[in-house]
Amino acid sequence: MADTACGPIEYAMSGDGPAVLLVHGAGGGYSQVADLQRLLAASGFTAIAVSRFGYLRTPLPADATPAAQADAHACLLDALQVPRAAALGLSAGAPSALQYCVRHADRCTALVLLVPAIAVPGREVAETTPPSPFWQFVFDHALRSDFVIWGLARLWPEVLIETVLATPLEDFRNASDPERQRALAVVRDIFPVSPKVDGLKNDVLVTTPSPSPALSLIAAPTLAISTRNDLYGTDAGMAHAAAEIPGARLILFPDGGHAWLGHDAEVRAALVAFLRQATAPHRADRP
Known part of the structure; x- marks a missing residue:
C-alpha cells in the first residue's frame, strides 16, 4: 500500500528501467495484470501494477471519475518517486490511462490501449454491458456473490468466458491449452468478488458515454490493440482513439475475443518492442 496525496493506493512494483503503469480492467485489481507485470519486469x-478505485484495498472516493483516477495514478508515482511513466490501460483501465496522458502529459512517456473499453461518440461501449437479459441476470446477481462466482468459475467456466471475458466460446474451445489456461486464470482472478463490488459498480459509470478527454492533445507515442470479435466491441473504441491521437499505431486481430486468444505471443512481442522504442529517451529514469 502507498499513502499518497490522493489517498491510499494498493500496488505492486517489480523490475528496473523505464516505468510502466499497468491499469487493470473490470473485475481485477493489481493481480489481474500480474502476467503483464512479469513480462515487462x-x-x-x-x-507498477495498481488497484483502481473500489478494487481490493484501494477505497472508492466520492469522485471516482477517470480524471480523478488519472490524478491518483500521478499521486502514486509521486509517492514512489517516479518522475515519468508509460501507461498501459487494459479494458476498463483505458479511460483513466487516457486521462493520465492528457492531464499529466509531461509525465506520460507512452500510452498502450489494450482492448480498451472507452466510449465512442454516438455509440455506447461499456465493458460491463451484457448482451442479453439472461446475461443481465448473471451480472446483477451472480457477480455479487462469492459462492456463485466461485461455482461458475470452477464448474461452468465457459459461462464467464463468454459473459465476463467477452470471448466467443468457439475461440476459447479452439485455442491452445496454454491460451485456455490464461483465459481461465483471468476468470478465476475475479474470485473473491466481494472486495471488488464497488469497483465493478463504478466501472459501469466510467465506461459509459461521458465528456471525452481531448485525445488529439495526447503527444505520447500510442499503441492500440483489439480484436474484431471482442464481444464488448472494443475495436470501435480502439479505432476512435487511434484516429484521434496523432501518430497512434493500431493492431487489430481478426479473432481472439476480449482475451485476444491465439494472439498472446504477438501481443507480448508488440508491447515490449513498442515500449522499448517509446521509452528509450527515458532509460536514465529510475524510481
Missing part, C-alpha cells in the same frame, strides 16, 4: 522495465 523481465524485459527491462519497472512495472
Whole structure:
C-alpha cells in the first residue's frame, strides 16, 4: 500500500528501467495484470501494477471519475518517486490511462490501449454491458456473490468466458491449452468478488458515454490493440482513439475475443518492442 496525496493506493512494483503503469480492467485489481507485470519486469522495465478505485484495498472516493483516477495514478508515482511513466490501460483501465496522458502529459512517456473499453461518440461501449437479459441476470446477481462466482468459475467456466471475458466460446474451445489456461486464470482472478463490488459498480459509470478527454492533445507515442470479435466491441473504441491521437499505431486481430486468444505471443512481442522504442529517451529514469 502507498499513502499518497490522493489517498491510499494498493500496488505492486517489480523490475528496473523505464516505468510502466499497468491499469487493470473490470473485475481485477493489481493481480489481474500480474502476467503483464512479469513480462515487462523481465524485459527491462519497472512495472507498477495498481488497484483502481473500489478494487481490493484501494477505497472508492466520492469522485471516482477517470480524471480523478488519472490524478491518483500521478499521486502514486509521486509517492514512489517516479518522475515519468508509460501507461498501459487494459479494458476498463483505458479511460483513466487516457486521462493520465492528457492531464499529466509531461509525465506520460507512452500510452498502450489494450482492448480498451472507452466510449465512442454516438455509440455506447461499456465493458460491463451484457448482451442479453439472461446475461443481465448473471451480472446483477451472480457477480455479487462469492459462492456463485466461485461455482461458475470452477464448474461452468465457459459461462464467464463468454459473459465476463467477452470471448466467443468457439475461440476459447479452439485455442491452445496454454491460451485456455490464461483465459481461465483471468476468470478465476475475479474470485473473491466481494472486495471488488464497488469497483465493478463504478466501472459501469466510467465506461459509459461521458465528456471525452481531448485525445488529439495526447503527444505520447500510442499503441492500440483489439480484436474484431471482442464481444464488448472494443475495436470501435480502439479505432476512435487511434484516429484521434496523432501518430497512434493500431493492431487489430481478426479473432481472439476480449482475451485476444491465439494472439498472446504477438501481443507480448508488440508491447515490449513498442515500449522499448517509446521509452528509450527515458532509460536514465529510475524510481
